[in-house]
Amino acid sequence: SKSKDDKFCGVCGDRALGYNFNAITCESCKAFFRRNALKKKKMKCLFKGNCIIDVRTRRFCPCCRLQKCLSIGMKE
Template structure:
């Protein structure tokens, strides 16, 4: 985040931070976490091609969860419980990945400004 205006790759809302492998908004972070922790199984009433954006993200949880996975949110990053430190084994990997993605976002923003 750190002053960077980026949009959530799932729904297009404003990014709030690095969640489950990439920068996403709070809404998609919470949705992804609840879906994984509660082992929810959704079905699409349409043709599994629903448009997901900020205003329609709640209409089809099946397509929203699929989009979360498609853009790179990581199932293994969701803690099964809320015990402190249970994600430590992923810590170094996510720090490197986050730093790399943050640098790329900064470079894109600089390129847009010039």
């Protein structure tokens, strides 16, 4: 039963509780962003840089997941 105040993660579509780092995200993507946005280490996508990020695939490509975090406006 989806109510109209259900929130969904802008990165992977999982259920979200609210704003983290300026965007609505789930706990998993919040923790991922906290760990990776600070590192500033260059990540490389093994494919073409356009991986689909959803609840099932979010662990497969950190590079594209971080890009998606940034594209929805997440920032430190």
